[in-house]
Amino acid sequence: MPLVVTMGDPAGIGPELLLAAWRNRAEFGLPPFYVLADPDVMRTRARDLAIHVGVATCTPEEVEQCFASALPVVTLENRADTRSGADAPASPDAVVEAIATAVAHVKAGLATGMVTSPITKKSLYAAGFKYPGHTEYLGALAATHWPDEPAAPVMMLAGPDLRTVPITVHIPIHAIPQAWLKERIIEVARITARDLETRFGIATPRLVLAGLNPHAGEGGTIGHEDETVSRPAVEQLRAEGIDIAGPLPADTLFHARARKGYDAALCAYHDQALIPVKTLAFDETVNVTLGLPFVRTSPDHGTAFDIAGKGIARPDSLVAAIRLADQLSRDHTR
Numbered sequence: 001m002p003l004v005v006t007m008g009d010p011a012g013i014g015p016e017l018l019l020a021a022w023r024n025r026a027e028f029g030l031p032p033f034y035v036l037a038d039p040d041v042m043r044t045r046a047r048d049l050a051i052h053v054g055v056a057t058c059t060p061e062e063v064e065q066c067f068a069s070a071l072p073v074v075t076l077e078n079r080a081d082t083r084s085g086a087d088a089p090a091s092p093d094a095v096v097e098a099i100a101t102a103v104a105h106v107k108a109g110l111a112t113g114m115v116t117s118p119i120t121k122k123s124l125y126a127a128g129f130k131y132p133g134h135t136e137y138l139g140a141l142a143a144t145h146w147p148d149e150p151a152a153p154v155m156m157l158a159g160p161d162l163r164t165v166p167i168t169v170h171i172p173i174h175a176i177p178q179a180w181l182k183e184r185i186i187e188v189a190r191i192t193a194r195d196l197e198t199r200f201g202i203a204t205p206r207l208v209l210a211g212l213n214p215h216a217g218e219g220g221t222i223g224h225e226d227e228t229v230s231r232p233a234v235e236q237l238r239a240e241g242i243d244i245a246g247p248l249p250a251d252t253l254f255h256a257r258a259r260k261g262y263d264a265a266l267c268a269y270h271d272q273a274l275i276p277v278k279t280l281a282f283d284e285t286v287n288v289t290l291g292l293p294f295v296r297t298s299p300d301h302g303t304a305f306d307i308a309g310k311g312i313a314r315p316d317s318l319v320a321a322i323r324l325a326d327q328l329s330r331d332h333t334r
């Protein structure tokens, strides 16, 4: 069975990366996949960038026979604007339809797992989209399609030498202290430990928790949260048998020697988690959602409107996302 990939924001780099990934599928060693898209977007981008890739509309059942000769596209009901770049009109209905349809296809057994291409949050919010991003929307879709399975989506960025998990994600900096809750830390740590074991094959995952405050609060003298919230959470997790250390000062958590001491770093907020992993390996890192009853990966980067439609975007992270989704789908033990 193939993987399903969403086109992402049609104005971003997603469509050209998908064309490049299919064109070099043999070199990249990619498994069969199909794209949920408006085929006009894919054909227009291929023509504009002189990427000589055929785009074949098909059903998910026809992907296997189609994949060898053309990029298989399963057509969305909503049309999307074919222009690229920051000034192109948004296509929120098609963008959201692709995500929802991908989950439905996985549930229906038409695809083994899903990969999402980048979306821009701002135009989705303007159109009334109620979720911070894919991660939370996928949690809601999972609850609908798998009502008997708990869905608590957790974002993990997985690079060759570092995995990080932001405990708070797309919230403003001023809201982080209120969201820094013992229960939330415990839930994220449990899911991360379980999925590293069941999906990534790490027998006893070693976790570390980064401090919220500078120097992890310096014993409560630079902010109280690491003593009143982080430390009790770590103590409870250790009592449950989870191998976790912390809270540790975040500034010394990501250098090469420190990274050898853990399998994933749980971080207090978005940039604490994403800066180190993207700095170390922007082109190889993959965003993978833990805690779902299905496999979902994504490149680590966004829509890159500044280079969309110019033919210079690198497909590496998308390729890594497709490869990881394939591997996780094969190893899926839950």
Ligand SMILES: NC(=O)C1=CN([C@@H]2O[C@H](COP(=O)(O)OP(=O)(O)OC[C@H]3O[C@@H](n4cnc5c(N)ncnc54)[C@H](O)[C@@H]3O)[C@@H](O)[C@H]2O)C=CC1
Pocket (backbone or CB within 6 Å): 013, 117, 118, 119, 120, 121, 122, 134, 287, 298, 299, 300, 301, 302, 303, 304, 305, 306, 307, 312, 313, 314, 315, 316, 317
């Ligand atoms: N998974 C997703 O759907 C994600 C979506 N986003 C969205 O993307 C939009 C743009 O976000 P930014 O912060 O500007 O980050 P971005 O990752 O889109 O771009 C940051 C910089 O990296 C470059 N870049 C990104 N991907 C590249 C690639 N494959 N090859 C070469 N250069 C590349 C861009 O040209 C830009 O200079 C935002 O609206 C954000 O919400 C951001 C991250 C993930």
Ligand SMILES: NCC(=O)COP(=O)(O)O
Pocket (backbone or CB within 6 Å): 132, 133, 134, 135, 136, 274, 287, 298
């Ligand atoms: N910065 C990471 C990001 O925006 C990815 O979010 P999601 O759409 O995968 O939830």
